[in-house]
Amino acid sequence: MKRLIRKIVCVFVVSITLLGAQESKEAREIVVSIQNTKQNTPFKLYTLKGEEEGATLLVIGGIHGDEPGGYFAPALLADFYTIKKGNVLVVPNLNPDSIVAFRRGIYNDMNRKFARISKGDPDFKNVERIKGIIKDSKVDFVINLHDGHGFYRTKWENSIFNPRAWGQTYVIDQKTLDNVPFGNLDSIAKEIEERLNQTLHYDFHTFGVRNTETKFKDEEQQNSLTFFAITHLKPALAIETSKNIKELPLKTLYQLSSIEALMGIMGIEFERNFVLDLKSVEAKVNTFGSVKINDNITLELDSIKKHLNFVPLLSDKNRFSFTHPIGGVKKVKDGFELYIGHKKVTHLKADIFPMQCKLESLEVELDNKEVAVKAGDILEFSKDFLVRGQDGLRVNVIGYSKKGVVSEHNLRLNPNMIDKNYAIDKQGRVFRVELYEGKNFCGMLNMRTKE
Numbered sequence: 001m002k003r004l005i006r007k008i009v010c011v012f013v014v015s016i017t018l019l020g021a022q023e024s025k026e027a028r029e030i031v032v033s034i035q036n037t038k039q040n041t042p043f044k045l046y047t048l049k050g051e052e053e054g055a056t057l058l059v060i061g062g063i064h065g066d067e068p069g070g071y072f073a074p075a076l077l078a079d080f081y082t083i084k085k086g087n088v089l090v091v092p093n094l095n096p097d098s099i100v101a102f103r104r105g106i107y108n109d110m111n112r113k114f115a116r117i118s119k120g121d122p123d124f125k126n127v128e129r130i131k132g133i134i135k136d137s138k139v140d141f142v143i144n145l146h147d148g149h150g151f152y153r154t155k156w157e158n159s160i161f162n163p164r165a166w167g168q169t170y171v172i173d174q175k176t177l178d179n180v181p182f183g184n185l186d187s188i189a190k191e192i193e194e195r196l197n198q199t200l201h202y203d204f205h206t207f208g209v210r211n212t213e214t215k216f217k218d219e220e221q222q223n224s225l226t227f228f229a230i231t232h233l234k235p236a237l238a239i240e241t242s243k244n245i246k247e248l249p250l251k252t253l254y255q256l257s258s259i260e261a262l263m264g265i266m267g268i269e270f271e272r273n274f275v276l277d278l279k280s281v282e283a284k285v286n287t288f289g290s291v292k293i294n295d296n297i298t299l300e301l302d303s304i305k306k307h308l309n310f311v312p313l314l315s316d317k318n319r320f321s322f323t324h325p326i327g328g329v330k331k332v333k334d335g336f337e338l339y340i341g342h343k344k345v346t347h348l349k350a351d352i353f354p355m356q357c358k359l360e361s362l363e364v365e366l367d368n369k370e371v372a373v374k375a376g377d378i379l380e381f382s383k384d385f386l387v388r389g390q391d392g393l394r395v396n397v398i399g400y401s402k403k404g405v406v407s408e409h410n411l412r413l414n415p416n417m418i419d420k421n422y423a424i425d426k427q428g429r430v431f432r433v434e435l436y437e438g439k440n441f442c443g444m445l446n447m448r449t450k451e
Contacts (some may be wrong), residue, residue, distance in 0.1 A: 029319055029320065029321040029322075030319070030320045030321075030322070030327070030328070030329050031317055031318070031319050031320075032317065032318045032319075032320065032329055032331060032336070038122050039122050039124075039125065040095065040096065040097045040098075040107060040122045040123050040125070040126050041096035041097050041328070042096075042125065042126065042129075043062070043091055043092075043093050043094045043095075043096060043126055043129075043130070044091065044092065044093060044325060045089060045090070045091050045133065046078040046089070046090040046091075046092075046325065047087065047089055047090075048077075048078070048081060048082070048083040048087065048088040048089070048090065049083060049087050050083040050084050050085045050086050050087060050268070050269065051084060051085070052084065052085040052086070052269075053085075053086075054085040054086025054087070054266075054267055054268055054269075055086045055087075055140045055141070055181070055182070055266040055267055055268055056086060056087040056088070056089065056138050056139050056140050056141075057086070057087070057088050057089070057139075057140065057141050057142075057143070057262065057263060057266060057268060058088075058089045058091070058133065058134065058139045058141070058142045058143070059074050059077060059088060059089065059090045059091065059143055059145070059259060060074070060091045060094055060130065060142065060143065060144045060145065060225065061073060061074035061075070061090075061091065061092045061093065061094065061144075061145040062074075062091075062092060062093040062094045062095050062096070062098075062099050062145075062326070063094045063095050063110050063111050063144060063146070063225060064095065064098065064104045064105065064109075064110070064111065064146060064147075065095055065097070065098025065099040065100070065101055065102055065103050065104060065105065065106070065342065066098075066102050066103055066104050066147075066342070067104075067145075067146050067147035067148075067243070068147065068248055068251070068341055068342055069145070069146075069147045069241040069245075069248065069251030069252055069254070069255050070145035070146045070147055070241075070255070071092050071093055071099060071145070071326055071341055072248060072251075072252045072255075072285055072326070072341055073145060073251075073252045073255030073256050073259065074090050074091065074092035074145060074255075074325075075092045075093075075324065075325040075326045075341070076252065076256060076281070076284050076285070077090050077092075077256065077259060078090040078092055078325045079284075079324075079325060080272050080273050080274055080284065081270050081271070081272045082270065082271045082272070082273075083268065083269070083270050084269040084270060084271060085267065085268060085269035086263075086266065086267065086268035086269065087138070087268075088263070088268065088270075089133065089139070090325075091130065091133070092325045092326050093325070093326045093328075094110070094126060094130060095110050095123070095126070096328055097122075098110070099326065099328065099339075099341055099342055100328045100329075100330050100339050100342065101342075102342035105123075107121065107122040107123050108123075110123050110126070110127065111144075111223075111224050111225055112220065112223040112224065113127050113223065114127065114131070114223055114224055114225050114227070114228035115222060115223040115228070116223075130225070131228065134225075134228065134229050134232065134234055135232050135234070139234060140181055140182055140234075140235070140266065141182050141234070141235045141236070141262070141266060142225075142226065142229040142234050142235070142236040142237075143236065143237055143238070143239055143259065143262065144225050144226055144236070144237075144238045144239075145238070145239050145255055146166070146238055146239065146240045146241075147167070147240065147241050147242065147243045147251060148165065148166025148167040148168075148169065148240035148241075148242065148243060149165060149166055149167055149242070149243050149244070150162065150164075150165030150166065150167045150242065150243075150244060151165055151167050151168050151204065151205070151206075151242055151244065152165045152166065152167060152168055152169040152207075152208045152210055152240075153165070153208070154208065160244060161204075165242075166210070166240050167240055167241065167242025167243060167244060167245075168205060168206060168207045168208065168240065168241060168242045168254075169207065169208055169209070169210040169238075169240045170189040170192055170193055170207060170208075170209050170210070170237055170238070170239060170240075170258070171210045171211075171212060171226070171237060171238040171239075171240060172185040172186060172189050172209065172210070172211050172212070172226075172236075172237050173185075173211075173212055173213075173214040173215070173221065173224075173226055173227050173230050173236070174211065174213060174214065174215060174230065175211060177230060177233065177235050180233050180234075180235060181235075182235045182265075182266060183235050185235055185236075185237060186209065186211065188235075188237070188262070188265055189209040189237055190209055191261070191265060192207075192258055192261040192262055192265070193207045193208065193209055195257075195261045196254065196257055196258055196261065199257065201250055201253075201278065205242070205245065205254070207254075207258075214227045214230075215227075226238050239255060239258045239259075241254050241255055248285055249278055249281045249282035249285045249286075250278060250281075252281050252285055253276070253277075253278055253281045256276060256281070257276065260276070286302075287302060288301035288302050288324055288327075288340045288343075288345055289301060289302075289322065289323035289324040289327070289340075290322075290323050291320055291321065291322050291323070291327060291338060292320075292321045292376060293311075293313070293318060293319065293320055293321075294313070294314060294318055294319050294355065295319065295321075295375075295376060296355070296375040296376045296441075296442065296443030296444065297311070297312070297375075297376055297443065297444045298376045298377070298378055298444075298446060299338075299346070299424065299446075300378065300424075300425070300430070300446075301324075301338065301340065301345045301346070303425040303426050303427060303430075304345060304346045304424060304425060304426070305346065305423075305424060305425065305426055306346055306347065307346065307347045307349070308346060308347070308348050308349065308424065309349045310349060310351040311335065311348040311349060311350060311351060312351050312352075312353045312434065312441040312444070313335070313336075313348070313350045313351065313352060313353070314352070314353070314354075314355060315352045318336070320336075320338070322340075324340050326340060326341045327339065327340055328340075328341075332347070334349050334350060335347065335348045335349045335350035336348045336350065353439070353440065353441035354439060354440050354441070355440055355441050355442070356440050357435075357437045357440045357441075357442035357443075358392075358437065359375065359390075359393065359435060359437060359442040359443070360374070361373065361374050362374075362387065362388060362390060362393070362435070363387075363388035364379060364385060364386065364387050364388065364445070365385060365386040365388070365412075366379055366380070366381040366385050367381050367382050367383050367384065367385075370388075373445060374443075375435060375442055375443020375444065375445070376443055376444065376445075377445055377446070378430075378445075378446040378448060379445060379446065379447055379448065380448050380449070380450050381447060381448075381449065381450065382449070382450045383414060384412050384413055384414040385412075385413060385447055386410065386411060386412045386413070387408070387409050387410070387411075387433060387445070388409065388410065389407070389409035389410050390409075392437050392438070393407070393409065393435060393436070393437060393442070394406065394407040394409075394435070394436040394437070395407050395408045395409040395433060395434075395435060395436075396408060396433070396434040396435075396436065397411075397413060397418065397431065397432075397433050397434075398422045398431065398432040398433070398434060399418040399419040399420070399421070399422030399423070399431060399432075400413060400417055400418045400419070415429075415431075415449050418431050424446065429448055429449045429451075430446050430447070430448045430449075431446070431447045431448075432444055432445075432446065432447075433445040433446075433447055
């Protein structure tokens with residue numbers, strides 16, 4: 001069947017919560033609209049609030065899109081940590097468009113826009129919003145996460161190990177911030193340095209403290225996020241893992257270990273649901289979760305194929321809700337690309353449909369057991385399944401065809417009857433069952449065979 005593909009231009013809209021409100025880990029929604037404005041996608045803010053009062057740490061990642069250690073670490077922090085005492089605010093993706101593009105800054109360097117920025121700058125709303133969060137009276141300390149070139153050394157060794165390198169550093173703008181809690185920046189940075197250097201994966205990954213003495217010696221750095229924080233009496237430092245470390249899980253491990261060391265210094269108590277070692281961090285970094293599209297399609301991203309054809313979508317305002325904190329969407333000529341951080345997970349070739357359906361639920365038999373389901377559900381079966389018919393409902397099992405059959409309801413189907421080339425996943429275990437009322441697409445069921 002030939003289907004119409006329409007071009008769409010997009011802008012992203014994401015709602016953000018402030019301190020005192022918890023963003024749901026199941027509601028990271030991006031709305032893609034045909035309106036075309038040059039504006040960076042709004043970032044996300046997660047509030048991890050402890051049962052006991054205590055200090056508040058603001059963790060900011062993703063200001064530079066080509067520094068993945070700086071945004072995968074806060075994504076794991078937002079997802080897998082529970083704060084018991086104190087509070088942690090997490091911004092994992094301050095510069096979403098640059099993360100998807102895997103570029104430092106597609107609208108120029110965001111970290112040079114904190115002294116001044118014009119209202120017409122695409123980064124304006126994100127920069128002004130994070131400024132307000134930094135200045136919040138509840139925030140006690142700010143860290144900005146990066147990857148930097150080389151390995152910092154106090155003396156010149158070579159082009160990679162030298163005093164001009166930024167990698168493996170804790171960067172402060174000045175030694176102290178007087179009369180402010182946690183204002184002893186130099187001693188705090190050195191304490192984190194001492195802790196981290198005892199648990200390195202390789203000896204040459206040693207961290208150092210780099211004081212830029214920004215106010216007196218670094219005019220360019222005066223435009224940075226951390227110096228903005230300092231000028232508003234907020235202790236701040238940047239954590240820089242090395243771009244010369246190619247293993248993303250290792251950089252993420254160093255970032256998380258540094259954040260944990262700082263939380264310990266601040267008296268913030270926490271729990272995490274995994275062991276902080278390289279193997280466990282690697283598993284978390286490579287876990288992408290799922291996305292729900294328009295509340296009627298769910299795609300599991302860990303095993304999804306790199307390309308899906310004829311995915312039923314709206315002509316405008318498609319809603320993508322990721323379970324992963326740094327899920328992203330990019331509009332392309334024939335549909336959408338889905339990302340986790342800078343990693344492209346899949347390409348959806350769009351098939352445009354209206355979605356004015358009355359369908360609320362339907363009955364499905366899974367291995368002769370009848371269950372009530374809704375569009376967007378993921379269902380598991382061992383031997384076979386059957387979708388019960390309803391008045392006006394057409395069922396299309398993608399990969400199955402039988403001459404003369406218009407709607408594939410009330411048919412008992414097993415995996416051998418469906419062409420695995422049409423499966424959603426790389427293993428050929430998940431099949432699409434699409435539901436229609438007339439010309440309207442009502443949703444999709446994912447039928448997954450049990451292992």
